[in-house]
Amino acid sequence: MSINLFYKILxxxxxxxxxxxxxxxxxxxxxxxDDIRKYGSGNxxxxxxxxxxxxxxxxxxxxxxxxxxxxPILIIYLFFPSSYILYIITSVSVLLGHVYPVFLKFKGGKGxxxxxxxxxxxxxxxxxxxxxxxxxxxxxxxxxxVLIIFFTTRIMSIGSISAAIISPIxxxxxxxxxxxxxxxxxxxxxxxxxxRENIKRLFKGEEKKILRNKKILRKxxxx
Numbered sequence: 001m002s003i004n005l006f007y008k009i010l011x012x013x014x015x016x017x018x019x020x021x022x023x024x025x026x027x028x029x030x031x032x033x034d035d036i037r038k039y040g041s042g043n044x045x046x047x048x049x050x051x052x053x054x055x056x057x058x059x060x061x062x063x064x065x066x067x068x069x070x071x072p073i074l075i076i077y078l079f080f081p082s083s084y085i086l087y088i089i090t091s092v093s094v095l096l097g098h099v100y101p102v103f104l105k106f107k108g109g110k111g112x113x114x115x116x117x118x119x120x121x122x123x124x125x126x127x128x129x130x131x132x133x134x135x136x137x138x139x140x141x142x143x144x145x146v147l148i149i150f151f152t153t154r155i156m157s158i159g160s161i162s163a164a165i166i167s168p169i170x171x172x173x174x175x176x177x178x179x180x181x182x183x184x185x186x187x188x189x190x191x192x193x194x195x196r197e198n199i200k201r202l203f204k205g206e207e208k209k210i211l212r213n214k215k216i217l218r219k220x221x222x223x
Contacts, residue, residue, distance in 0.1 A: 019097020023064040045109030047156045069117025077125045084179035110194040112160040138170040154209040157198035164191040
């Protein structure tokens with residue numbers, strides 16, 4: 001085994017472990033001393049922290065989860081800029097870590113913020129040969145879709161699911177290379193799979209809204 005291959009394998013493994021870092025669990029534990037899985041939807045993610053501990057702690061969680069996606073893509077760009085297969089495998093490894101974290105018995109978040117971090121990194125760094133406007137368009141469109149739908153409906157899952165569906169399409173329309181489109185398609189599938197229960201509740205009209213005046217730290221799952 002060459003040293004270069006060893007480093008690539010190590011990066012993929014570390015990416016999974018980095019993605020497995022349970023941000024929501026730790027932030028909520030620091031906030032309340034309790035387990036986030038006992039509150040709100042029971043999900044280990046930024047939306048449930050917002051619902052159960054307030055917007056400030058939710059924002060901290062989301063920022064750290066975005067960085068979980070951004071940093072591995074930055075490392076690939078700096079050290080393996082031409083390794084397209086590594087880009088796909090490492091990015092998927094990070095997202096798998098977030099959704100199926102080894103530290104929480106493989107029950108994690110929905111992957112939206114972490115996927116968002118990978119999208120932002122991909123658009124911010126010159127992975128595409130397109131002009132600057134086309135390069136940053138996917139990140140802008142996807143973020144706007146999430147925000148507009150959320151503030152219109154107060155249901156985060158609708159924005160997240162919509163963003164997952166359009167992500168590979170936007171990358172294709174903005175002339176990104178096929179390896180980015182393939183990676184984005186896999187991210188979308190993982191995010192949609194993680195939202196399968198949300199999708200069921202949406203069809204039943206049972207998905208919960210995040211209301212501004214909602215009491216926090218309610219020890220009751222909204223299943």
